[in-house]
Amino acid sequence: MTAASAAARKPRLLEGGPIASEIRAMVRGDVAAFQERYGYVPGLAVVIVGRDAPSTVYLQQILRSCRTVGVEGRLVEIEGEVSPGRLRRQLMELNEDPLISGVIVQMPLPPGIPLATVLDTLDPRKDIDGIHPRNAGLMTLGYEGFLPTTAQAAVEILKRSGIEIAGRRAVVIGRSNVVGKPAAILLLRENATVTVCHTRTRDLEREVKRAEILLVAAGHPGLIRGDMLRRGVVVVDVGINVVEGRLVGDVDFESASRVASAITPVPGGVGPVTNALLLTHVMRAAWDQAATESGGAALPRAALEPVPSGPGPS
Numbered sequence: 001m002t003a004a005s006a007a008a009r010k011p012r013l014l015e016g017g018p019i020a021s022e023i024r025a026m027v028r029g030d031v032a033a034f035q036e037r038y039g040y041v042p043g044l045a046v047v048i049v050g051r052d053a054p055s056t057v058y059l060q061q062i063l064r065s066c067r068t069v070g071v072e073g074r075l076v077e078i079e080g081e082v083s084p085g086r087l088r089r090q091l092m093e094l095n096e097d098p099l100i101s102g103v104i105v106q107m108p109l110p111p112g113i114p115l116a117t118v119l120d121t122l123d124p125r126k127d128i129d130g131i132h133p134r135n136a137g138l139m140t141l142g143y144e145g146f147l148p149t150t151a152q153a154a155v156e157i158l159k160r161s162g163i164e165i166a167g168r169r170a171v172v173i174g175r176s177n178v179v180g181k182p183a184a185i186l187l188l189r190e191n192a193t194v195t196v197c198h199t200r201t202r203d204l205e206r207e208v209k210r211a212e213i214l215l216v217a218a219g220h221p222g223l224i225r226g227d228m229l230r231r232g233v234v235v236v237d238v239g240i241n242v243v244e245g246r247l248v249g250d251v252d253f254e255s256a257s258r259v260a261s262a263i264t265p266v267p268g269g270v271g272p273v274t275n276a277l278l279l280t281h282v283m284r285a286a287w288d289q290a291a292t293e294s295g296g297a298a299l300p301r302a303a304l305e306p307v308p309s310g311p312g313p314s
């Protein structure tokens, strides 16, 4: 292969950094407008239950993003012997705290703390990462609610990069409630024809080969190789894995790059957009809660407005 043809085959790199900067700039303005109107800055509480190094790093990144836009990030660590009751009491306190607009809880929870502890307690109006069944229900029915941020980021990268989604065959690998399943629903909303693959999928390679858009969220480094892909596919790699001290996705970037027309890098793809979108959720929560407190709209604005491609088409 000549140098020229190799260069010609290079896929478009769908970088999250510039998109995230754009979103953060918008949020910065929104924070200033909010502060001018209500006299305080919205707060995001990041709850850490017990200690777990990798997710602590992720949560520290979120707190850093808060600082860059002027949102008040508050780290809430529940240390020592953690019981469901202690976590519940902490969440109830945050639910009642008028300076906290959004709450996220470190996942996975330690053994012995059921997820229901969070789902049953967290105020859905502060559930800015869309884990509460109310928000999941709104999303599924095509209303806005709070979307699970990582899934939203994966689709937002495509939309903001001008990648056509409508009518295309999209394959999602992974069906978790936080990434795969919501990503499939969001792609469906964009009128893609969606297939969801998981650990019980009979012939993963055959499904992947059909994809015009491939979104991978499995948590397995190297699961997808270039030889499995259809030429020209657009690849969104949500996976974050540490291999020999390096962050890598679920897709073998090098071989996939020889076949794909566009691909997200890891790191630097979905991750930064996820963090930035989370800040937009904090702001939306803040405006809605402040309006309700001051006798304005009683329901979150977006919950009243179906998204354009929402519940309508069948």
Ligand code: NAD
Residues within 6 Å of the ligand: 150, 173, 174, 175, 176, 177, 178, 179, 180, 197, 198, 199, 200, 201, 204, 217, 218, 219, 220, 223, 238, 239, 240, 241, 270, 271, 274
């Ligand atoms: P999970 O373990 O809850 O779910 C993984 C899913 O992948 C499951 O539904 C499973 O059925 C499927 N899967 C696993 N191995 C498979 C295989 N060999 N073939 C087919 N399907 C397979 O994980 P998750 O929480 O959904 O996260 C997925 C990945 O995304 C992880 O690497 C995680 O670190 C990453 N993640 C990234 C961000 C971000 O901001 N970029 C945020 C959250 C999670």
